[in-house]
Amino acid sequence: MTLGAIEAGGTKFVCATGNEQGDVFDRVSIPTTTPAETMAAVDDYFTTHPVDAIGIGSFGPIGVNPDTPKYGYITTTPKPGWGDFNFLGHLQAKFDMPLYWTTDVNEAAYGEAEMGIAKDVPNSIYMTIGTGVGAGVIANNRIFNGRTHTELGHMRINRLPGDDFKSACPYHDICLEGLAAGPAVGQRTGKAGKDVAADDPVWAIVADYIAQACVNLTVSFAPDKIILNGGVMKQKQLFPLIHEKFQSYLNGYEEVPPLAEYIVPAGLGDNSGVVGGLLLAKLALTEA
Amino acid sequence: MTLGAIEAGGTKFVCATGNEQGDVFDRVSIPTTTPAETMAAVDDYFTTHPVDAIGIGSFGPIGVNPDTPKYGYITTTPKPGWGDFNFLGHLQAKFDMPLYWTTDVNEAAYGEAEMGIAKDVPNSIYMTIGTGVGAGVIANNRIFNGRTHTELGHMRINRLPGDDFKSACPYHDICLEGLAAGPAVGQRTGKAGKDVAADDPVWAIVADYIAQACVNLTVSFAPDKIILNGGVMKQKQLFPLIHEKFQSYLNGYEEVPPLAEYIVPAGLGDNSGVVGGLLLAKLALTEA
Ligand SMILES: Nc1ncnc2c1ncn2[C@@H]1O[C@H](COP(=O)(O)OP(=O)(O)O)[C@@H](O)[C@H]1O
Ligand SMILES: Nc1ncnc2c1ncn2[C@@H]1O[C@H](COP(=O)(O)OP(=O)(O)O)[C@@H](O)[C@H]1O
Ligand SMILES: [Zn+2]
Numbered sequence: 001m002t003l004g005a006i007e008a009g010g011t012k013f014v015c016a017t018g019n020e021q022g023d024v025f026d027r028v029s030i031p032t033t034t035p036a037e038t039m040a041a042v043d044d045y046f047t048t049h050p051v052d053a054i055g056i057g058s059f060g061p062i063g064v065n066p067d068t069p070k071y072g073y074i075t076t077t078p079k080p081g082w083g084d085f086n087f088l089g090h091l092q093a094k095f096d097m098p099l100y101w102t103t104d105v106n107e108a109a110y111g112e113a114e115m116g117i118a119k120d121v122p123n124s125i126y127m128t129i130g131t132g133v134g135a136g137v138i139a140n141n142r143i144f145n146g147r148t149h150t151e152l153g154h155m156r157i158n159r160l161p162g163d164d165f166k167s168a169c170p171y172h173d174i175c176l177e178g179l180a181a182g183p184a185v186g187q188r189t190g191k192a193g194k195d196v197a198a199d200d201p202v203w204a205i206v207a208d209y210i211a212q213a214c215v216n217l218t219v220s221f222a223p224d225k226i227i228l229n230g231g232v233m234k235q236k237q238l239f240p241l242i243h244e245k246f247q248s249y250l251n252g253y254e255e256v257p258p259l260a261e262y263i264v265p266a267g268l269g270d271n272s273g274v275v276g277g278l279l280l281a282k283l284a285l286t287e288a
Numbered sequence: 289m290t291l292g293a294i295e296a297g298g299t300k301f302v303c304a305t306g307n308e309q310g311d312v313f314d315r316v317s318i319p320t321t322t323p324a325e326t327m328a329a330v331d332d333y334f335t336t337h338p339v340d341a342i343g344i345g346s347f348g349p350i351g352v353n354p355d356t357p358k359y360g361y362i363t364t365t366p367k368p369g370w371g372d373f374n375f376l377g378h379l380q381a382k383f384d385m386p387l388y389w390t391t392d393v394n395e396a397a398y399g400e401a402e403m404g405i406a407k408d409v410p411n412s413i414y415m416t417i418g419t420g421v422g423a424g425v426i427a428n429n430r431i432f433n434g435r436t437h438t439e440l441g442h443m444r445i446n447r448l449p450g451d452d453f454k455s456a457c458p459y460h461d462i463c464l465e466g467l468a469a470g471p472a473v474g475q476r477t478g479k480a481g482k483d484v485a486a487d488d489p490v491w492a493i494v495a496d497y498i499a500q501a502c503v504n505l506t507v508s509f510a511p512d513k514i515i516l517n518g519g520v521m522k523q524k525q526l527f528p529l530i531h532e533k534f535q536s537y538l539n540g541y542e543e544v545p546p547l548a549e550y551i552v553p554a555g556l557g558d559n560s561g562v563v564g565g566l567l568l569a570k571l572a573l574t575e576a
């Protein structure tokens with residue numbers, strides 16, 4: 001059996017083939033231009049690389065609730081051409097096989113939960129802190145959705161005294177994404193995140209806000225692990241700072257796993273999404 | 289078939305019998321004194337009122353994870369005698385029948401989700417704002433648990449400018465329970481909540497903090513409904529204030545149901561817990 005994965009990002013799509021163990025046989029990267037152009041390349045890929053099922057994780061927001069008319073769509077993205085695009089419908093028309101449709105972060109979360117750093121625990125949260133903040137929640141080994149997918153990047157956090165940085169989120173004066181994602185780091189320092197020194201004071205602010213978010217995730221979802229990934233988390237010095245602040249904010253209210261095993265980097269690195277896609281394809285086949 | 293329910297609170301236990309439709313046949317209230325005394329009365333009740341299964345919702349924190357040694361226990365409560373009490377084990381030894389064990393708020397959440405205000409939707413959150421803040425999450429018609437139950441009362445929220453009230457939570461300088469539950473209202477005003485005038489300025493503060501919590505619940509769990517209950521929510525004027533603040537904090541970031549149907553009072557009033565218990569007993573029987 002050969003499985004397929006699509007990791008559909010705002011900059012590039014990755015299409016891959018592999019097996020039920022999450023081994024990747026082949027992969028290709030396709031620039032995200034117009035739906036017509038990008039999807040033609042996706043269709044080509046899976047025509048020349050036949051598979052039995054495809055797991056799809058897409059940038060969004062997307063419709064993930066099968067009871068709503070926009071299920072399978074990318075909904076309100078500002079990305080030209082992609083708003084109101086029936087992504088799943090397009091694939092269903094071309095490929096008569098089980099398809100699993102979810103968000104890019106849920107796909108990565110599932111990869112980490114099944115084969116990555118959270119493979120031994122049933123409950124985990126995967127949060128990527130990059131251009132935006134996205135998160136996928138795995139509860140009892142399954143992707144968690146409510147009425148729609150989570151939007152955890154827009155959780156409210158508390159500004160540190162004296163932090164009067166204007167939020168980079170157009171909606172919220174106070175939210176994790178607006179105060180601590182890549183663009184906020186860029187605007188706070190005047191440099192790209194990767195060029196900011198490891199001991200720059202901005203990282204203490206970023207770590208504090210991420211730690212606050214981790215406290216909220218803890219009291220909300222009670223995960224076994226919180227996995228932090230994305231461009232900003234390439235700054236590995238953030239982990240100990242986050243652990244320290246998390247400890248002080250939670251303040252012993254409830255027992256959590258040892259922090260070095262609780263708030264952790266991804267185990268599959270940049271492969272979380274593709275591996276997740278393959279395993280979601282397997283899930284779609286099993287449940288078909 | 290006769291079903292049983294226990295709503296085990298820190299002040300009183302309610303034991304009841306009823307049917308699968310959530311109709312209550314009989315109920316009794318037992319003061320929460322020592323485990324020996326209170327549990328003897330519970331045992332008596334279900335000996336004289338025989339049932340086929342019992343749904344139990346208990347004050348806590350409790351062990352809800354079957355993979356842990358403290359499953360079925362009340363764990364770290366300061367309530368004398370009840371810490372480390374094996375509640376479920378006690379009942380299992382007396383009653384050879386299916387038992388469903390969860391928190392008091394999950395039990396009430398389940399009652400509301402099945403027979404109350406959320407009966408037509410699969411995803412809801414029940415939050416009680418009383419002596420403390422407790423919440424139960426229903427996702428896809430089931431009680432949500434992670435590694436343990438949620439502790440949503442300790443979610444961090446943002447203090448309003450000028451609000452330097454010392455948090456009533458011994459753990460957190462900033463959390464919903466510490467700043468907005470009944471004891472905080474009492475300390476802020478010098479009066480019992482029920483004696484504070486409906487137009488007292490304290491309610492604007494309380495409503496703001498509850499609205500912030502509702503924003504976090506929205507971006508976290510994407511429920512179909514958020515149900516607010518408990519002593520503090522007897523102040524019905526809080527609802528419109530919460531709706532207004534919620535709207536301004538979410539700021540159109542994502543679509544939510546009309547607020548008057550989204551953030552709502554409980555449909556079963558003080559019966560949520562008992563009805564939930566009966567229906568959890570039914571669930572335990574079905575799955576036994
Ligand atoms: N080494 C780094 N240190 C800090 N920030 C980084 C680093 N690399 C990338 N970033 C920032 O992360 C963001 C990109 O995040 P990334 O997760 O790579 O992609 P995206 O979120 O767009 O999918 C940018 O804002 C970038 O400045
Ligand atoms: N009508 C009311 N208005 C405001 N606060 C109230 C009212 N009734 C009770 N309270 C407050 O709610 C708290 C009790 O909450 P309740 O939900 O009744 O019980 P508990 O949380 O202890 O189970 C107390 O702090 C009390 O002062
Ligand atoms: Zn935001």
Ligand SMILES: [Zn+2]
Nearest residue numbers: 442457460463
């Ligand atoms: Zn607290």
